[in-house]
Amino acid sequence: MPELPxxxxxxxxxxxxxxxxxxxxxxxxxxxxxxxxxxxxADFAAVLAGRRVVAARRRGKYLWLPxxxxxxGDALMAHLGMSGQLLVQPAxxxxxxxxxxxxxxxxxxxxxxxxxxxxxxFGGLSLSTGxxxxxxxxxxxxxxxxDPLFDDDEFVRRARRSSSxxxxxxxxxxxxxxxxxxxxxESLWRSRLHGERPGNRLxxxxxxxxxxxxxxxxxxxxxxxxxxxxxxxxxxxxxSGYFDxxxxxxxxxxxxxxxxxxxxxxxxxxxRSSYFCPTCQPAxxxxx
DNA sequence: ATCGCGACCTGGTTGC
DNA sequence: TGCAACCAGGTCGCGA
Numbered sequence: 001m002p003e004l005p006x007x008x009x010x011x012x013x014x015x016x017x018x019x020x021x022x023x024x025x026x027x028x029x030x031x032x033x034x035x036x037x038x039x040x041x042a043d044f045a046a047v048l049a050g051r052r053v054v055a056a057r058r059r060g061k062y063l064w065l066p067x068x069x070x071x072x073g074d075a076l077m078a079h080l081g082m083s084g085q086l087l088v089q090p091a092x093x094x095x096x097x098x099x100x101x102x103x104x105x106x107x108x109x110x111x112x113x114x115x116x117x118x119x120x121x122f123g124g125l126s127l128s129t130g131x132x133x134x135x136x137x138x139x140x141x142x143x144x145x146x147d148p149l150f151d152d153d154e155f156v157r158r159a160r161r162s163s164s165x166x167x168x169x170x171x172x173x174x175x176x177x178x179x180x181x182x183x184x185x186e187s188l189w190r191s192r193l194h195g196e197r198p199g200n201r202l203x204x205x206x207x208x209x210x211x212x213x214x215x216x217x218x219x220x221x222x223x224x225x226x227x228x229x230x231x232x233x234x235x236x237x238x239x240s241g242y243f244d245x246x247x248x249x250x251x252x253x254x255x256x257x258x259x260x261x262x263x264x265x266x267x268x269x270x271x272r273s274s275y276f277c278p279t280c281q282p283a284x285x286x287x288x
Numbered sequence: 289a290t291c292g293c294g295a296c297c298t299g300g301t302t303g304c
Numbered sequence: 305t306g307c308a309a310c311c312a313g314g315t316c317g318c319g320a
Contacts, residue, residue, distance in 0.1 A: 082313055120298050122314060272313050
């Protein structure tokens with residue numbers, strides 16, 4: 001599952017291998033990944049042909065490639081969803097099993113294709129009109145915690161005004177972007193906080209510390225993700241070595257807590273799972 | 289305004 | 305062995 005660190009690895013790969021290239025033609029193999037382009041797949045393909053990629057940018061889990069002009073141009077926007085990949089492949093290489101969109105390139109990436117591959121198709125591509133600097137479609141998304149302009153005090157203020165549980169707050173992209181289920185659980189474990197603790201019952205210092213752990217987890221993942229990244233292959237599969245070795249909470253139901261050896265618990269949360277240590281991360285008392 | 293939940297989607301795994 | 309149910313989860317839209 002790509003979260004911010006994985007998406008940043010992809011962004012860096014695109015910056016290196018696709019910026020400077022011109023899109024010569026586009027083939028949409030499945031309509032769903034371009035559903036956010038309201039004018040349809042044919043228009044999506046037509047409007048991208050001949051455009052030049054001039055940058056590779058990211059906010060949270062969204063990526064965009066400014067076209068023609070890095071300040072005022074349009075942008076090709078991408079979200080990887082749960083299972084999306086952006087690959088730069090030789091044009092003649094065999095199609096991936098879940099290849100959805102192919103964009104032929106010339107110039108800086110002569111003879112190669114940018115490919116959007118996505119099994120579950122929660123992700124997608126779209127064209128953002130005038131979105132080079134920041135696509136208006138994602139202007140509501142908050143900055144992410146490794147953005148130098150992320151405002152810690154503002155996050156803490158807003159979190160402390162909310163009655164929602166702190167895990168839900170971490171997943172609220174309008175408050176803080178780029179955090180998904182895995183890194184939310186990891187950050188909370190490191191902070192010894194139960195995810196259902198209401199934001200408005202936490203001390204400012206606890207939330208500042210939580211932010212520190214969010215950054216720590218992301219930076220560690222980034223350091224490891226960056227090393228598995230090969231020159232001509234812009235890849236993310238969410239299963240880089242990081243997930244196997246460094247997780248303390250996610251997916252560890254029944255395993256001993258790495259701090260206190262209490263068996264880790266799993267509970268249902270928002271149609272998914274939360275993993276935590278019932279000793280280190282005690283549940284909040286029920287208020288009445 | 290704020291909050292929380294269901295829908296979307298596929299394929300690997302589990303259970304009968 | 306075959307089939308159905310379950311599970312993974314980011315985002316959006318809707319209803320309370």
